Amino acid sequence: MGSMERADAARNRTRILEAAALLFAQRPPHDVTMDDIAKAAGVGRGTLYRRYPDRASIAVALLDEHERDLQERLLRGEPPLGPGAPPAERLAAFYAAMVGLLEGHSHLVLGSEVGRSRFETGAYGFWRAHVRALLTAAGTPGPDALVDVLLAPLAPEVYLYQRTVLGLTPERITEALTTLTGALRGPE
Amino acid sequence: MGSMERADAARNRTRILEAAALLFAQRPPHDVTMDDIAKAAGVGRGTLYRRYPDRASIAVALLDEHERDLQERLLRGEPPLGPGAPPAERLAAFYAAMVGLLEGHSHLVLGSEVGRSRFETGAYGFWRAHVRALLTAAGTPGPDALVDVLLAPLAPEVYLYQRTVLGLTPERITEALTTLTGALRGPE
DNA sequence: CAGATATGTGGACACGCTGTCCGGATAATA
DNA sequence: TATTATCCGGACAGCGTGTCCACATATCTG
Numbered sequence: 001m002g003s004m005e006r007a008d009a010a011r012n013r014t015r016i017l018e019a020a021a022l023l024f025a026q027r028p029p030h031d032v033t034m035d036d037i038a039k040a041a042g043v044g045r046g047t048l049y050r051r052y053p054d055r056a057s058i059a060v061a062l063l064d065e066h067e068r069d070l071q072e073r074l075l076r077g078e079p080p081l082g083p084g085a086p087p088a089e090r091l092a093a094f095y096a097a098m099v100g101l102l103e104g105h106s107h108l109v110l111g112s113e114v115g116r117s118r119f120e121t122g123a124y125g126f127w128r129a130h131v132r133a134l135l136t137a138a139g140t141p142g143p144d145a146l147v148d149v150l151l152a153p154l155a156p157e158v159y160l161y162q163r164t165v166l167g168l169t170p171e172r173i174t175e176a177l178t179t180l181t182g183a184l185r186g187p188e
Numbered sequence: 189m190g191s192m193e194r195a196d197a198a199r200n201r202t203r204i205l206e207a208a209a210l211l212f213a214q215r216p217p218h219d220v221t222m223d224d225i226a227k228a229a230g231v232g233r234g235t236l237y238r239r240y241p242d243r244a245s246i247a248v249a250l251l252d253e254h255e256r257d258l259q260e261r262l263l264r265g266e267p268p269l270g271p272g273a274p275p276a277e278r279l280a281a282f283y284a285a286m287v288g289l290l291e292g293h294s295h296l297v298l299g300s301e302v303g304r305s306r307f308e309t310g311a312y313g314f315w316r317a318h319v320r321a322l323l324t325a326a327g328t329p330g331p332d333a334l335v336d337v338l339l340a341p342l343a344p345e346v347y348l349y350q351r352t353v354l355g356l357t358p359e360r361i362t363e364a365l366t367t368l369t370g371a372l373r374g375p376e
Numbered sequence: 377c378a379g380a381t382a383t384g385t386g387g388a389c390a391c392g393c394t395g396t397c398c399g400g401a402t403a404a405t406a
Numbered sequence: 407t408a409t410t411a412t413c414c415g416g417a418c419a420g421c422g423t424g425t426c427c428a429c430a431t432a433t434c435t436g
Contacts, residue, residue, distance in 0.1 A: 006403060009413065033393060044415025049395065119349045145356050145364035148349065152340035161307045161336060168333050176333035183367045194432055197384060221422060232386025237424065378436095385430070394421080401414070406407100 015041040016048060020058045021108075029055060029111035059111030060121070066105055067123050070097055074130055087138035088181045091131065091150075095177040098127075102159045103170050109156040118155060119148075127151055138184040150180055203229040204236060208246045209296075217243060217299035247299030248309070254293055255311050258285055262318055275326035276369045279319065279338075283365040286315075290347045291358050297344040306343060307336075315339055326372040338368055 019040035023032045032055065038048045052058045079085035080093040102109065118124060128147055135143035135150075152158075154177075162168045207228035211220045220243065226236045240246045267273035268281040290297065306312060316335055323331035323338075340346075342365075350356045 004404090006412065008403070012414085034395085035393075038415090045395085045417095046397080046415050047413075048415095050413080053395085117345060117349070119345070119353065142360060142363060144354065145350065145360040146367060148346055148354075149341040149361075149364045149368065152343060152346045153337040155340060155343065157305060157307070158336055158340045161305070162333065165307065166332065166336075172330060172333040173337075175330060176337045179334060179371045180337065180368065182370045182373070185370070192433090194384065196432070200385085222424085223422075226386090233388095233424085234386050234426080235384075238384075241424085380435075381433085383432080389426080391423085397418085403412080405409080
């Protein structure tokens with residue numbers, strides 16, 4: 001059984017990931033070509049494509065651990081992020097945590113959406129299920145339409161625009177997002 | 189002075205616009221190549237590139253009149269869309285109007301963002317200024333961060349996802365957006 | 377109504393990126 | 407050390423983009 005990874009393959013995988021992380025941090029994802037990553041990692045094109053069929057899968061791999069960490073805290077962590085607090089407070093905590101994640105890795109989130117739609121990623125499904133559960137718990141009417149509305153401001157393009165072009169601080173953005181938790185009460 | 193457009197040039201321009209409108213309605217914008225448009229319009233590549241340097245500019249040209257119409261109604265139309273109504277009602281009316289525009293032309297809006305960022309388009313600046321003025325009029329604290337948060341759900345990807353994948357009706361989406369107008373009151 | 381001129385036209389061209397493929401190299405195993 | 411399965415990496419073809427220039431044609435002039 002080939003369940004054991006060969007030593008040189010493992011070495012190359014870490015090289016690829018490190019090189020990609022560096023490149024994604026330097027320029028916008030679309031300007032990073034597969035060739036660039038292969039060159040920077042000191043690896044041939046074929047080797048790169050064997051493991052990662054496109055840029056998005058590399059960004060996803062880089063992003064994976066950070067997202068899993070937050071997902072774990074949402075499911076089983078301390079309140080108000082985890083279970084136990086009122087829905088509105090949990091939503092506010094979720095927003096704050098997502099701002100933290102975007103602050104550190106927005107370029108990766110952006111990179112993970114190259115080519116495919118933001119909504120097709122597994123992570124979006126998780127965030128969606130979480131917020132939808134909060135809406136249901138709060139008794140908000142018509143949660144299905146509201147979920148994506150509440151999630152939309154967390155798109156990496158929006159966050160990067162607010163941070164880079166407008167020069168807003170993460171605190172200000174979190175504050176604005178917190179305003180949305182009022183929507184849990186439903187319209188007047 | 190050559191301010192007069194030559195007859196054959198005008199004819200070709202309408203041909204290009206008609207062909208492009210048809211193609212954009214049929215398939216996702218990224219799958220429509222400049223070559224496709226040129227072929228469908230019965231025009232050479234050079235002719236196409238002379239007028240429109242990329243797909244986005246064609247979509248913008250197609251979208252222009254619809255956007256101008258809404259912008260005109262926002263500035264000088266009847267309340268609650270135009271001036272005169274309370275900010276929260278004007279925001280709700282704006283949302284409803286944008287849903288109407290997206291319902292008819294979301295593929296064009298999507299096409300107009302190919303390559304460039306959504307925020308770089310002139311239209312976004314207009315929507316942004318309008319909503320910001322409403323927030324200021326309502327005395328909402330920190331309008332600069334909130335504007336883009338309130339505009340984010342109007343991204344064409346979000347709307348198309350809600351309509352196509354989730355199968356939501358325009359009415360349900362408008363309803364969910366209306367919920368956001370509560371944010372004008374600021375956090376509790 | 378010709379001739380002159382400016383403008384528009386359309387296809388050929390070079391470039392860059394993508395994704396695949398296969399001969400050679402190398403690690404794992406006996 | 408010999409064998410074998412796996413991995414590596416560069417070459418290759420296909421596609422889309424954007425540019426360029428010889429030719430065609432509308433518009434202007436005498």
